[in-house]
Amino acid sequence: MNVPRTSLPPVHRAAPRDAGNGARSASTTNAAAAPTVTRPLVSRGRMMLVHVTLVAFALAVLGKAVQVQLVDQDKWEKAAADQQVRTLDVEPLRGRVLDANGVTLVESRELIRFGVDPRAIDSTKRYGDARIVLRRELKALGVKPAIIRRALDESVKWVSIPGLFAPSDVERLQQLRAVRSERVLLRNVSAPAGIRRIIGAVNSEQQPQSGLELELDALLRGVHGRDEFLRDGSGGRLESPALERVSATQGHTITLSLNRSLQEIAERELALAMERTGATGGDVVMMDPRDGSVLAMAGARNGKPSVSSTALTDPYEPGSVMKTFVMARLLDLKRATLTDVVNTENGQWTVARRVIDDEHKAASMSFRDVLRLSSNIGVVKFAQRLSPREQYEGLRDFGFGTLTGVPYPAESRGRLPIPGPKGSWTAQTPSGLAMGYEVSATPLQLAAAYSAIANGGELLQPVFVREIHSADGSLLYQHKRRVLRRAASEETAREMRTILASVVDSGTAVAAGLETFDVAGKSGTARRFENGAYVDDAYNATFAAMFPAQAPQYVIVAKLLDPRSKIYGGVVSGLMVHNILQAAQATRDASLDRRELARYAKPLPAPVTKPLTPQAIASASRDSARFDSLRAPIPEAAAPIATAGRVVFALPMTAASPVRDESAPVSVPVPSVYGLDVRQAARTLYKAGFQVRMSKGTAGQTRPAAGTTARAGSTVVLFTAPFAAP
Amino acid sequence: MRGRTTFALGLALFMSVTALVIWRRSTGVALIREGAALEKQLAALRSDRALLERNLRDAMSRQRVVPEAERTLGMHVATEAQTRAITGPDRVP
Numbered sequence: 001m002n003v004p005r006t007s008l009p010p011v012h013r014a015a016p017r018d019a020g021n022g023a024r025s026a027s028t029t030n031a032a033a034a035p036t037v038t039r040p041l042v043s044r045g046r047m048m049l050v051h052v053t054l055v056a057f058a059l060a061v062l063g064k065a066v067q068v069q070l071v072d073q074d075k076w077e078k079a080a081a082d083q084q085v086r087t088l089d090v091e092p093l094r095g096r097v098l099d100a101n102g103v104t105l106v107e108s109r110e111l112i113r114f115g116v117d118p119r120a121i122d123s124t125k126r127y128g129d130a131r132i133v134l135r136r137e138l139k140a141l142g143v144k145p146a147i148i149r150r151a152l153d154e155s156v157k158w159v160s161i162p163g164l165f166a167p168s169d170v171e172r173l174q175q176l177r178a179v180r181s182e183r184v185l186l187r188n189v190s191a192p193a194g195i196r197r198i199i200g201a202v203n204s205e206q207q208p209q210s211g212l213e214l215e216l217d218a219l220l221r222g223v224h225g226r227d228e229f230l231r232d233g234s235g236g237r238l239e240s241p242a243l244e245r246v247s248a249t250q251g252h253t254i255t256l257s258l259n260r261s262l263q264e265i266a267e268r269e270l271a272l273a274m275e276r277t278g279a280t281g282g283d284v285v286m287m288d289p290r291d292g293s294v295l296a297m298a299g300a301r302n303g304k305p306s307v308s309s310t311a312l313t314d315p316y317e318p319g320s321v322m323k324t325f326v327m328a329r330l331l332d333l334k335r336a337t338l339t340d341v342v343n344t345e346n347g348q349w350t351v352a353r354r355v356i357d358d359e360h361k362a363a364s365m366s367f368r369d370v371l372r373l374s375s376n377i378g379v380v381k382f383a384q385r386l387s388p389r390e391q392y393e394g395l396r397d398f399g400f401g402t403l404t405g406v407p408y409p410a411e412s413r414g415r416l417p418i419p420g421p422k423g424s425w426t427a428q429t430p431s432g433l434a435m436g437y438e439v440s441a442t443p444l445q446l447a448a449a450y451s452a453i454a455n456g457g458e459l460l461q462p463v464f465v466r467e468i469h470s471a472d473g474s475l476l477y478q479h480k481r482r483v484l485r486r487a488a489s490e491e492t493a494r495e496m497r498t499i500l501a502s503v504v505d506s507g508t509a510v511a512a513g514l515e516t517f518d519v520a521g522k523s524g525t526a527r528r529f530e531n532g533a534y535v536d537d538a539y540n541a542t543f544a545a546m547f548p549a550q551a552p553q554y555v556i557v558a559k560l561l562d563p564r565s566k567i568y569g570g571v572v573s574g575l576m577v578h579n580i581l582q583a584a585q586a587t588r589d590a591s592l593d594r595r596e597l598a599r600y601a602k603p604l605p606a607p608v609t610k611p612l613t614p615q616a617i618a619s620a621s622r623d624s625a626r627f628d629s630l631r632a633p634i635p636e637a638a639a640p641i642a643t644a645g646r647v648v649f650a651l652p653m654t655a656a657s658p659v660r661d662e663s664a665p666v667s668v669p670v671p672s673v674y675g676l677d678v679r680q681a682a683r684t685l686y687k688a689g690f691q692v693r694m695s696k697g698t699a700g701q702t703r704p705a706a707g708t709t710a711r712a713g714s715t716v717v718l719f720t721a722p723f724a725a726p
Numbered sequence: 727m728r729g730r731t732t733f734a735l736g737l738a739l740f741m742s743v744t745a746l747v748i749w750r751r752s753t754g755v756a757l758i759r760e761g762a763a764l765e766k767q768l769a770a771l772r773s774d775r776a777l778l779e780r781n782l783r784d785a786m787s788r789q790r791v792v793p794e795a796e797r798t799l800g801m802h803v804a805t806e807a808q809t810r811a812i813t814g815p816d817r818v819p
Binding site for chain 2: 103104107108109110111166167168171188190192238239240241260261264265267268514515516517581582583585586587601
């Protein structure tokens with residue numbers, strides 16, 4: 001078999017080029033004559049080699065494909081993803097912060113920052129000439145003409161447009177290829193200055209810097225998301241359904257106990273009080289004594305709103321407002337009763353080489369009057385009935401010298417000296433502490449301590465955070481009233497509230513009183529201690545109030561630094577508290593239980609009917625005849641005018657007043673009315689449950705004498721100076 | 727002839743499957759684009775809402791309203807004597 005197996009066509013020997021047609025014919029003739037033996041051009045061995053090579057190549061390609069696709073799949077997939085897929089971190093919106101009424105105080109907002117690459121400006125099908133669109137949109141955004149010119153100048157490489165813009169304002173610009181935009185988150189604060197300081201701030205990277213933002217960052221920061229997309233050849237974005245997108249989860253929503261309306265009232269009244277008194281600064285803390293919620297916190301220093309929460313960070317010597325706690329401990333330990341009387345040395349006394357003066361000078365005072373008239377001598381003498389340890393524990397139990405526990409990074413614990421061999425007590429410390437010196441406290445500590453008196457003796461942990469909700473609205477945390485310890489018995493707290501109500505009613509803080517509700521409180525005027533020494537003629541004027549006195553819903557601590565017009569806490573800070581309470585009552589969302597409040601409202605005093613003069617009667621008759629169709633009847637005869645010999649009082653309440661405490665004992669102590677004017681003295685006695693009869697004598701004296709007990713409803717004779725007017 | 731029919735059917739099947747895959751992917755891409763655009767729009771609207779609400783809150787704050795009411799309308803914050811707390815009927819449990 002000479003037939004070649006190869007399918008290659010037979011190859012003819014080529015004729016010589018110069019053979020011509022004759023030669024070609026001859027060759028054809030020869031082929032027809034005898035069978036031509038064709039030989040393959042490539043030998044079989046060579047063919048095999050080529051085949052093997054091709055197969056080997058194919059196998060190599062296949063092998064490589066297997067290696068790439070199967071063996072090294074992960075590696076190459078990763079490499080491809082690195083080249084083609086871009087992953088962006090999606091920053092979440094920080095959680096919102098709301099006030100007690102659900103009003104947003106702080107929230108994050110998305111804004112856009114962008115720049116222009118002038119060399120990439122081209123035209124788009126959708127918007128036409130990109131240059132025109134760019135110019136028009138930049139102009140609409142209020143970008144300066146010089147920057148617009150630069151943004152359109154192709155010789156410039158990159159132009160950053162200053163400012164942040166709302167996404168809806170730059171939507172058209174973002175369609176242009178020349179515009180590169182970036183998402184920026186901004187913390188939007190719409191809270192009064194005091195709340196801003198409590199909430200704190202974040203920097204441009206959304207990192208918390210201070211306040212609750214720092215303390216509660218883990219709750220507020222949210223969960224980051226992921227955005228994956230393909231990149232085209234020029235780095236542009238291509239969406240792919242195969243890639244995963246994870247949305248960012250917004251941080252939790254935090255509801256504070258702070259009330260925006262009360263905060264604004266506190267800030268306004270503090271500013272007005274500073275203007276009125278010439279004070280250089282001050283603090284106001286409002287607290288709900290029922291659950292420890294801090295409702296408002298305002299502060300000012302050097303005539304301007306302070307840059308930090310000074311009510312938490314600046315302790316000071318509060319002065320007489322501390323007397324309340326010493327006296328409460330005396331009652332608790334049964335070392336004194338309300339009827340106890342001490343010798344107040346006619347207003348001046350020396351103890352442990354310290355000269356103590358009283359503003360209201362008297363020979364003796366009852367326990368009640370020591371607080372009502374803020375007698376330094378009286379409180380020091382009463383405090384001598386306590387051991388140093390008892391005195392220290394009394395103040396410590398009300399929370400002094402320790403942190404309150406609010407979530408605020410820079411809170412101060414104040415100072416309370418420890419007695420004993422290792423302590424720092426001196427011979428003067430007991431008297432100093434009794435008067436509110438040698439101890440320092442923040443306004444918040446004072447508010448927490450007065451809240452204990454207000455709520456029946458329980459020291460509560462003050463709180464800023466009332467509730468925490470997740471972004472989808474589910475409740476994660478709700479504040480529950482947390483009792484730290486019992487600081488005083490319920491009976492002691494009730495008695496202290498009664499005494500403190502007399503401070504406002506007829507004591508050192510009459511300015512804080514309201515016509516419609518009873519307010520309890522204690523004033524304090526203390527010399528300012530700065531740089532290790534007391535400053536001459538510089539005072540801290542403080543007033544701590546409870547409203548209403550019977551079942552307090554507010555505790556307010558108001559402090560003024562260095563008031564100039566008047567220095568007394570009961571006057572300057574008391575008036576500030578009065579104005580705050582007045583404004584709060586007129587505010588709808590003031591965190592007040594008005595149904596409960598209405599139970600303690602006093603009847604409004606009936607207006608005093610002024611006797612009409614003959615001229616007024618004639619005038620009224622004439623006017624009535626002029627305007628009425630029927631002639632008006634002649635008015636009744638006017639009441640006689642009060643003279644010095646007959647004093648008429650317009651008392652604001654009746655003996656059967658519903659606000660009177662039903663549990664009051666049948667025998668009650670006669671309050672001291674020393675230092676009061678006749679009207680206030682009569683009101684004080686009347687409120688204590690006595691009928692009042694006036695008589696001429698030594699002003700301020702009563703029969704039965706102050707401090708002794710008498711049957712409720714019996715008549716007390718009030719002696720007044722001759723010709724005293726009401 | 728039989729071979730050609732088989733080939734044609736195979737080709738048609740291949741083309742159909744390919745077209746289905748391309749259509750599915752194109753629809754997916756279009757939906758993703760639409761979704762991304764809507765998300766962007768939502769973020770923009772949320773941002774606008776936040777701004778408007780903030781402006782509203784600022785305009786309604788006491789710091790703005792009280793001085794304006796005092797100046798323009800001659801109003802004043804009610805005194806305590808002008809504010810009465812009224813006890814309503816007991817709440818129904």
